[in-house]
Amino acid sequence: MKKKITILPGDGIGKEVTTEGKRVLQKIAELFGHEFTFDYAAIGHDAIEATNNPLPDETLSKLKSTDAILFGAVGHPKYDNDPTLKVRPEQGLLKMRKELGLYANLRPIKLFDELLHASSIKPEILKGADILFFRELTGDVYFGEKGRKNNDNTAYDLMIYHRYEIERIAHKAFKAAQSRRKKVTSVDKANVLESSRLWREVVQQVAKEYPDVTVEHQFIDSAAMKLIQNPRSFDVVLTGNLFGDILTDEASQIAGSMGMLASASIGDTVGLYEPIHGSAHDITGKGIANPLASILSASLLLDISFGLKEEATAIIQAVEGVLRAGFRTVDIADATTPKDKMLNTQMMGDLI
Amino acid sequence: MKKKITILPGDGIGKEVTTEGKRVLQKIAELFGHEFTFDYAAIGHDAIEATNNPLPDETLSKLKSTDAILFGAVGHPKYDNDPTLKVRPEQGLLKMRKELGLYANLRPIKLFDELLHASSIKPEILKGADILFFRELTGDVYFGEKGRKNNDNTAYDLMIYHRYEIERIAHKAFKAAQSRRKKVTSVDKANVLESSRLWREVVQQVAKEYPDVTVEHQFIDSAAMKLIQNPRSFDVVLTGNLFGDILTDEASQIAGSMGMLASASIGDTVGLYEPIHGSAHDITGKGIANPLASILSASLLLDISFGLKEEATAIIQAVEGVLRAGFRTVDIADATTPKDKMLNTQMMGDLI
Ligand SMILES: CC(C)[C@H](C(=O)O)[C@@H](O)C(=O)O
Numbered sequence: 064m065k066k067k068i069t070i071l072p073g074d075g076i077g078k079e080v081t082t083e084g085k086r087v088l089q090k091i092a093e094l095f096g097h098e099f100t101f102d103y104a105a106i107g108h109d110a111i112e113a114t115n116n117p118l119p120d121e122t123l124s125k126l127k128s129t130d131a132i133l134f135g136a137v138g139h140p141k142y143d144n145d146p147t148l149k150v151r152p153e154q155g156l157l158k159m160r161k162e163l164g165l166y167a168n169l170r171p172i173k174l175f176d177e178l179l180h181a182s183s184i185k186p187e188i189l190k191g192a193d194i195l196f197f198r199e200l201t202g203d204v205y206f207g208e209k210g211r212k213n214n215d216n217t218a219y220d221l222m223i224y225h226r227y228e229i230e231r232i233a234h235k236a237f238k239a240a241q242s243r244r245k246k247v248t249s250v251d252k253a254n255v256l257e258s259s260r261l262w263r264e265v266v267q268q269v270a271k272e273y274p275d276v277t278v279e280h281q282f283i284d285s286a287a288m289k290l291i292q293n294p295r296s297f298d299v300v301l302t303g304n305l306f307g308d309i310l311t312d313e314a315s316q317i318a319g320s321m322g323m324l325a326s327a328s329i330g331d332t333v334g335l336y337e338p339i340h341g342s343a344h345d346i347t348g349k350g351i352a353n354p355l356a357s358i359l360s361a362s363l364l365l366d367i368s369f370g371l372k373e374e375a376t377a378i379i380q381a382v383e384g385v386l387r388a389g390f391r392t393v394d395i396a397d398a399t400t401p402k403d404k405m406l407n408t409q410m411m412g413d414l415i
Numbered sequence: 416m417k418k419k420i421t422i423l424p425g426d427g428i429g430k431e432v433t434t435e436g437k438r439v440l441q442k443i444a445e446l447f448g449h450e451f452t453f454d455y456a457a458i459g460h461d462a463i464e465a466t467n468n469p470l471p472d473e474t475l476s477k478l479k480s481t482d483a484i485l486f487g488a489v490g491h492p493k494y495d496n497d498p499t500l501k502v503r504p505e506q507g508l509l510k511m512r513k514e515l516g517l518y519a520n521l522r523p524i525k526l527f528d529e530l531l532h533a534s535s536i537k538p539e540i541l542k543g544a545d546i547l548f549f550r551e552l553t554g555d556v557y558f559g560e561k562g563r564k565n566n567d568n569t570a571y572d573l574m575i576y577h578r579y580e581i582e583r584i585a586h587k588a589f590k591a592a593q594s595r596r597k598k599v600t601s602v603d604k605a606n607v608l609e610s611s612r613l614w615r616e617v618v619q620q621v622a623k624e625y626p627d628v629t630v631e632h633q634f635i636d637s638a639a640m641k642l643i644q645n646p647r648s649f650d651v652v653l654t655g656n657l658f659g660d661i662l663t664d665e666a667s668q669i670a671g672s673m674g675m676l677a678s679a680s681i682g683d684t685v686g687l688y689e690p691i692h693g694s695a696h697d698i699t700g701k702g703i704a705n706p707l708a709s710i711l712s713a714s715l716l717l718d719i720s721f722g723l724k725e726e727a728t729a730i731i732q733a734v735e736g737v738l739r740a741g742f743r744t745v746d747i748a749d750a751t752t753p754k755d756k757m758l759n760t761q762m763m764g765d766l767i
């Protein structure tokens with residue numbers, strides 16, 4: 064198979080982890096006889112420094128003609144400390160999601176058995192947990208009109224959903240549930256929000272087309288609690304952009320570490336694959352970031368964008384093997400990890 | 416001391432638990448020589464059934480002339496299953512918060528040592544956790560303009576904050592931190608939301624007036640994760656209405672059960688005290704609800720609204736004593752709880 068993959072390293076540890084993700088893709092090409100070509104493009108803080116634009120036109124046009132995207136992370140403490148800055152790295156990410164129509168963000172939360180003890184949650188609560196999140200990615204309060212008024216003393220963001228936006232992601236979630244444990248938990252705040260009431264209405268309607276799938280509705284506050292109390296009670300979780308952002312980060316604790324979690328953003332055209340973790344400037348440049356989330360993102364890329372199941376599975380098995388042999392990066396290590404099994408980013412990439 | 420307390424049982428288990436809360440207040444009056452008089456008013460689904468108004472005028476006028484309010488819960492599955500209903504129980508709660516100016520919701524999360532093992536989180540992660548949430552309660556997407564357009568195919572809610580709303584609750588949080596571990600964690604989504612950027616700006620400014628308090632800013636997604644990963648790293652948490660709703664429910668897992676958590680809603684006039692848990696229709700009428708959240712709400716009422724520290728402490732000690740003696744309601748019981756120590760709602764009230 065001949066394919067072009069565009070790499071967007073972005074900011075912080077984004078560069079370090081996508082380097083390893085790319086190496087794994089190269090190895091797969093070699094082993095399975097594919098021809099992958101790679102190019103790079105700028106996004107986020109880096110792009111702002113170079114062009115004052117967090118998503119330069121050049122990047123966008125590259126992305127529109129590539130076969131799949133491997134993305135790192137964006138973000139920089141400079142902007143976090145100064146809420147008045149007008150040009151911000153995250154705008155690049157959001158604009159990219161919107162322009163490429165990446166409306167469905169799939170975040171599989173699966174605990175590798177070897178990491179059962181790395182979580183702050185009790186192993187007996189976690190064992191067997193396996194959740195697939197469908198987070199809507201191009202609507203909600205992320206993209207509604209926002210601004211200031213009243214002499215900068217009032218700030219607002221419009222939380223808004225259109226029926227078609229909810230329908231298309233609901234269908235994806237119900238379809239996925241059919242080949243899993245046949246349960247969809249839709250999360251909203253319909254007891255307070257009108258946009259959530261529309262969300263619930265539409266999900267109830269779509270559900271009728273999937274009589275073999277059980278649907279359950281939870282309020283976001285209750286879901287945030289139950290996710291920790293009883294993670295095994297969830298199969299597919301379907302939710303909006305903001306609630307999905309919160310729940311999937313929280314759910315990373317189920318997998319032991321954020322450093323293990325990959326995600327796929329898909330829509331009508333090209334697919335984008337990225338870790339759930341952010342740019343993590345506190346550990347940037349130290350070479351200690353866990354590259355497994357980026358490597359597992361590469362596995363999702365092969366599976367979803369290229370339909371290469373065997374190749375995707377080979378990566379997952381490699382990750383399992385390395386974990387089973389006791390190797391760890393610092394975020395998933397514990398007191399029992401021997402010194403010679405503690406790996407830095409590149410060593411972990413080598414082993415996989 | 417002579418005081419009038421208005422009880423709003425509301426819906427579901429609200430009735431069962433406030434009955435016990437009231438009994439404890441009566442006992443305190445008797446033991447410490449106070450004169451508390453009680454009256455009742457309707458709110459929520461019950462009030463809708465009787466008057467088609469989730470917050471009847473009669474209720475509101477009672478509340479405006481009382482010394483403190485003990486509230487149960489509102490909500491009913493009928494409305495949750497039908498997002499198109501226009502009159503809803505929660506509107507009563509929201510209107511009450513707004514009309515009474517209850518802009519600060521204090522939610523203390525403290526783990527009773529005896530319940531260290533009741534949580535899904537590992538005891539060694541939890542031990543010593545002690546968090547005080549300040550959730551803003553009369554602004555945000557809860558109260559912004561909401562509606563439908565485009566033939567009911569689009570729904571929206573305006574997320575909106577004014578500077579003064581953020582200032583007044585920030586001051587409360589920083590003051591509270593001064594008599595605790597001197598740390599405030601402010602939670603927002605300033606990398607995406609304009610209202611969060613105003614939030615962060617204002618908190619940064621208010622922080623300058625409290626140089627003895629350390630301030631930290633976290634994004635809501637990251638905070639939802641860290642709360643589980645390392646709950647001890649939080650002291651006072653300051654956040655908006657929606658994020659506070661989510662985080663405090665999630666944090667209930669730190670305390671072992673939602674059934675243990677009380678909250679105080681205060682502002683410029685009267686104070687309202689309520690459990691964090693909701694109406695819980697799945698267990699309504701069975702007499703098994705844990706009344707400790709309502710009883711601990713009564714303790715907060717005595718402390719905050721009446722300044723009766725000794726009386727408030729007496730209640731907390733009674734709760735500790737009963738737990739230490741091994742008594743449990745079903746939500747906080749485990750496999751080791753002997754049958755004769757399993758209590759129903761009323762028996763737990765009796766013991767306290
Ligand atoms: C960086 C930020 C804008 C982003 C989001 O909130 O969507 C991130 O948290 C994510 O989950 O991909």
Ligand SMILES: CC(C)[C@H](C(=O)O)[C@@H](O)C(=O)O
Nearest residue numbers: 254255284489490505508660
């Ligand atoms: C019942 C509901 C409207 C309410 C809220 O979201 O504020 C509840 O969840 C709470 O936390 O008090």
